[in-house]
Amino acid sequence: MSKLKPMIILMIISGILILIAGIIMVQTGYATFEDNDPRVGLYIGGIFTIIGGVFLTAGGMIYLNFDSLKKRFFRTVGKVADAYEEERKQEKV
Numbered sequence: 826m827s828k829l830k831p832m833i834i835l836m837i838i839s840g841i842l843i844l845i846a847g848i849i850m851v852q853t854g855y856a857t858f859e860d861n862d863p864r865v866g867l868y869i870g871g872i873f874t875i876i877g878g879v880f881l882t883a884g885g886m887i888y889l890n891f892d893s894l895k896k897r898f899f900r901t902v903g904k905v906a907d908a909y910e911e912e913r914k915q916e917k918v
Contacts (some may be wrong), residue, residue, distance in 0.1 A: 830889075837885035844878030847871045 850871030887894065 833885050833889045837882055837889070840878050840881030840883075840885055842878075843881060844875060847874030847876075847878055850874055 848871070850867055852871075853867070
């Protein structure tokens with residue numbers, strides 16, 4: 826994990842930069858056709874860039890905290906299974 830940590834942090838930082846670039850693209854590319862300059866492509870491209878930046882940032886954060894999230898998930902699943910088993914035993918009695 827220690828080898829991947831700088832790469833994951835770089836992924837999160839680049840995701841934030843891509844998100845900022847997408848916001849700037851949307852703000853400058855209003856969906857208009859004035860002056861024979863269609864800017865709809867810039868607007869739509871900015872929206873897709875924002876979506877990509879969000880996925881890149883969220884994916885990096887999830888991967889960075891993957892071990893703790895995995896432990897929490899398995900603990901929760903174990904508690905649910907124990908409760909289900911206990912309820913099943915009480916129904917038989």
